[in-house]
Amino acid sequence: MALTLDDFDYHLPPELIAQTALPDRAASRLLVVDTATHPEPRFEDHTFRELPGLLRANDLLIFNDSRVLHARLHGAKETGGQVEVMIERPLGDHEALAMIRASKSPKPGSRIRLCESFDVEVVGRAGASGEFFHLRFPADDTAVNYIERYGKLPLPPYIEHAAGESDETRYQTVYARELGSVAAPTAGLHFDDALFAELDTRGIKRAFVTLHVGAGTFQPVREHDLSQHQMHRELYSIPQETVAAIAHARAAGGRVICVGTTSLRAVESAAQNGLVAGSAETGIFITPGYEFRVADALVTNFHLPRSTLLMLVSAMAGMTTIRNAYLHAVKNHYRFFSYGDAMFIEKAPQEKSA
Numbered sequence: 001m002a003l004t005l006d007d008f009d010y011h012l013p014p015e016l017i018a019q020t021a022l023p024d025r026a027a028s029r030l031l032v033v034d035t036a037t038h039p040e041p042r043f044e045d046h047t048f049r050e051l052p053g054l055l056r057a058n059d060l061l062i063f064n065d066s067r068v069l070h071a072r073l074h075g076a077k078e079t080g081g082q083v084e085v086m087i088e089r090p091l092g093d094h095e096a097l098a099m100i101r102a103s104k105s106p107k108p109g110s111r112i113r114l115c116e117s118f119d120v121e122v123v124g125r126a127g128a129s130g131e132f133f134h135l136r137f138p139a140d141d142t143a144v145n146y147i148e149r150y151g152k153l154p155l156p157p158y159i160e161h162a163a164g165e166s167d168e169t170r171y172q173t174v175y176a177r178e179l180g181s182v183a184a185p186t187a188g189l190h191f192d193d194a195l196f197a198e199l200d201t202r203g204i205k206r207a208f209v210t211l212h213v214g215a216g217t218f219q220p221v222r223e224h225d226l227s228q229h230q231m232h233r234e235l236y237s238i239p240q241e242t243v244a245a246i247a248h249a250r251a252a253g254g255r256v257i258c259v260g261t262t263s264l265r266a267v268e269s270a271a272q273n274g275l276v277a278g279s280a281e282t283g284i285f286i287t288p289g290y291e292f293r294v295a296d297a298l299v300t301n302f303h304l305p306r307s308t309l310l311m312l313v314s315a316m317a318g319m320t321t322i323r324n325a326y327l328h329a330v331k332n333h334y335r336f337f338s339y340g341d342a343m344f345i346e347k348a349p350q351e352k353s354a
Contacts, residue, residue: 003226003287007319008310010326017158018339021170025192026051029334029341033317033325035348041321043328048190048342051299057203058254060245061299064185064262065208067176069144070151071215075114077106085114086154087182088132088215089235093142095123097132099215106133115150128230131216144179154182156338157218158304171338180212180235186301186338187260205254207245209266211236211282221306231283231308236266240277246294255296255346261309267294286312288319297346302329302336318348 022028030051032044046054055061071087081103088097106112108124112135123134137143153163153171163171173188199206216232223229246256246267258264267275269282271293285308298316303309314322325343334341 003311005221005224005226005306008307008314009305010323010330012305012330012336016330016333016336016340018335018337018341019159019161021166021189021339025170025174025190026195028190030190031325031329031334031341031343033321033343033345035317035321035346041317041324041348043325045332049195051344052195052198052202052204054344055199055202055204055257056254058249058252059204059257060249060254061199061204061206061257061259062242062246062263062267063173063175063188063191063206063208063259064211064266065173065175065177066181066185066210066212066262067179068153068172068181068184069179070148070153071182072152072154073114073147073150075112075116077102077112078110083112085112085135086215087147087151089180089212090143090147091134094137094139096135096137096143096147097126098135099131100133117150118146131219148179156183158337159339175208177208178210178212178237180210182215183213183217184338185211185213185260185262187263187299187342189338190299190342191259205245205249207242209236209238209242209263211262211266213262221308226287226311229285229308231285233281233283234265235279236269236282237279238266238270238275238277242267243275243277246275256294257297257299258295259299261298261300261303261312264295264298264312268292270294286315288315290315292316292347295347297344299342299344301338301340301342302326302334304337313343313345316347317345321348 026049028048030046030048034042073085083102086099090096106122110122111119121136126132126134155163212235214234269284
């Protein structure tokens with residue numbers, strides 16, 4: 001089936017875009033999409049705290065343990081022009097790829113003064129279409145340490161306030177470990193220690209992957225014909241214990257439930273040629289018609305119109321089902337995007353996934 005951007009559009013009243021996180025992580029709402037009911041899927045309104053009661057013993061939750069970098073830095077070119085730098089990813093100890101917003105692009109060999117504190121050299125352009133700048137940081141410390149010391153937490157562009165003290169904790173998951181993302185794996189923001197304790201009591205297992213979310217996640221899809229779209233690439237890692245946990249869940253009759261689209265993209269990328277442990281780069285683009293190899297269900301926040309993540313959840317539940325689920329969420333005033341509410345979606349029967 002030929003898919004276009006217009007297939008994944010919907011109307012969202014701006015007031016439903018969550019600007020702040022709730023004080024209690026698990027107090028968010030949870031829209032359960034029951035794809036097994038016939039003739040139409042059923043939508044159930046819950047709180048996130050009720051998630052353990054929706055799961056079964058031997059189910060496996062897979063989390064992305066990536067931690068958000070303080071990836072936004074401001075500075076000035078040698079000519080005095082102001083720039084905003086968004087780190088895409090570190091490259092070794094002293095270099096990084098970045099997006100740079102400036103009135104005129106900095107030239108290779110030029111220097112940028114960042115945060116009125118240190119200089120970086122513009123080595124050149126990088127990326128498939130030259131969308132990134134290759135930067136070299138001072139050699140007296142690592143690039144990551146400079147970024148963490150001087151940068152700001154990169155809240156998404158639809159959040160209208162600058163990152164404050166509360167965002168330092170609420171825009172990180174409680175289990176974040178591996179530093180490297182420029183956006184939080186937001187489905188995981190709803191989990192806290194009390195929720196983990198209840199999951200343990202019920203015999204629900206958990207495992208971890210790492211996928212470092214890149215700055216490309218904020219870029220709009222520019223191709224109307226989705227067959228022409230090229231996904232940005234991101235680094236991921238699957239440990240052997242997670243591969244073993246997936247096999248154990250399968251053998252015990254449990255479901256593999258990805259917490260967030262990043263966790264799902266990591267395991268589905270690793271499973272393209274048989275699920276094995278290791279690290280790699282992925283540009284996987286999941287659209288309706290995709291055959292899931294690992295994920296049986298997904299916990300996810302609500303996604304932007306015309307976004308690749310909305311296409312992914314439509315592949316999981318079916319386009320019509322997701323369209324109706326989002327209509328339900330808007331009608332019932334759910335909170336959208338990173339600091340918003342969540343959905344629980346089981347994989348639709350094969351005949352309903354298109």
